[in-house]
Amino acid sequence: MATLRELKGRIGSVKSSEKITGAMKMISSAKMHKAEQALKRLLPFRGQIQTIIGNLLSADAEFSSPLIENREVKRIGIVVFGSDDGLCGAYNMNVFKGLLQKLHSMREKHGQDVDFVIYPVGGKMFKAARRLSGAHIEVRQLVEVNSKSSGKEIRNFTFSLQQEYLDGNIDLLEIIYMSYKSVSRQILRAEQLLPVAQETLTDNSITVQCRPYIFEPDANAIFTSVLPLFVLAVMQETFTENQASEQAARVMAMQSANDMRRSCLISFSSNTTSSVSRPSPPSxxxxxxxxxxxxxxxxxxxxxxxxxxxxxxxxxxxxxxxxxxxxxxxxxxxxxxxxxx
Structure with missing residues (x-):
């Protein structure tokens, strides 16, 4: 058990930053709710695209697109999402551990000679990922994109990744991020973005209306033009979930700092009471x-x-x-x- 002098020192150091952590908790909570609202606004867009694709796939037509073609995997691209700011607990470390596990599993699946291109989103994640640079791993620093990007920046970044895949610079594209569930619960997820898997094009919650359609232009042309928008919707949703998860982790970290001060005060109070109320044994x-x-x-x-x-x-x-x-x-x-x- 800590002595009274040690507890006094801990209380003094924690108490001096209590107002700062309290203000940061309120700011992060507001940003988290803002990201939640943005995530809810994105869901109808993705749902509508999945409905269109589902109706196209249910039609009696053949579809082909370079974004769904599988080829031999020699070079893998991984987009890993982190944060630009600190004070969010073990958020970036947990994502980085997921990146290491993904590298290990990909080597086991595609061989030890497979090459990787890592796209770290966020300054903290770039600092952690650049230590992995080696013979088969290339880490690219993203200048125009960070964890706070939105709108046009995400659109340009997504289309540049699609062009990398179409040009044959990468044969597989994976994304690793924290999926937001609640303030105290975020789940690490790893998904394949390119080539687009068949099961990700449709959702069980989307009702496909099998009606006779006349497509103008043809159904394959519509499918080819809608598929990049589906990839963009997934990327926008991932960026937003990353922002919400980061702020949620920061809220919990600030709450832990405040709880630490309370535990110090309780320990100090109990130790002081016991030392004052306990008399010396009679001689x-x-x-x-x-x-x-x-x-x-x-x-x-x-x-x-x-x-x-x-x-x-x-x-x-x-x-x-x-x-x-x-x-x-x-x-x-x-x-x-x-x-x-």
């Missing part, structure tokens, strides 16, 4: 024993002592004894030692 001079022929005599307490309970006797016996105000004690004299019983 041998408290008792006055009169020796008799059989060795037993009653000794009277010569001064007033409050009622307390101790586990060690004033003369060393390890039994519990109770000292009452003006109480009488049975005193045994053995080997020139007094034992209070």
């Amino acid at each position: 041998c001079s408290t008792f006055s024993a009169v020796r008799s022929s059989d060795g037993f005599e009653l000794g009277k307490v010569m001064r007033s002592i409050p009622e307390v309970t101790h586990t060690d006797t004033p003369v060393g016996r390890d039994n519990e004894y109770i000292v009452n105000r003006y109480a009488y004690f049975k005193v045994i004299k053995t080997n020139h030692n007094l034992w209070a019983v």
Whole structure:
């Protein structure tokens, strides 16, 4: 258990930053709710695109697009989402651990000679990922995109990744991010973005209306033009979830800082109370024993002592004894030692 002096030092250091952590918690909470609202606004856009694609796939037509074609994997691109600011607990570290696990699993699946291109989103994630640069790993610094990007920046970044895939610079594109569930719950997720998997094009919650359609232009042309928009919707949703998860992690970190101060105050209060309220054990001079022929005599307490309970006797016996105000004690004299019983 920490001493009173150590607790005083900890309370002083934590108390000085209490107002700062409280303000940061409120700011992060407001930003988190803002990201939640943005995420809700994005869902109808993605849902509408999935409905269109589902209706196209249900039609009696053949579809082909370079974004859904599988080829031999020799070079893998990974977009890993982190934060630009700190003070968000172990948020970036957990995402980085997920990146290491993904690299290991990809090597086991596609061979040890496969090359990787890592696109870290966020300054903190770039600092962690650049240590992985080596013979088969390339880490690219994103200048125009960060964890706070939105709108046009995300659109340009997504279309540049699609062009990298179409040009054959990467054969597979994965994204790693924290999926936002609640303030205290974020789940690490890794998804394949390119080539677009068949199961990601449709959602079970989307009702596909199998009606006869006349497509103008043809259904394949519509599918080819809508598919990049689906990839863009997924990327926009991922950026927004990353922002909400980052702010949620920062809220929990600031709350932990405030809880630490409260625990210090509780420990300090309990230690102070116990040290003040616990009196010192009475000394041998408290008792006055009169020796008799059989060795037993009653000794009277010569001064007033409050009622307390101790586990060690004033003369060393390890039994519990109770000292009452003006109480009488049975005193045994053995080997020139007094034992209070």
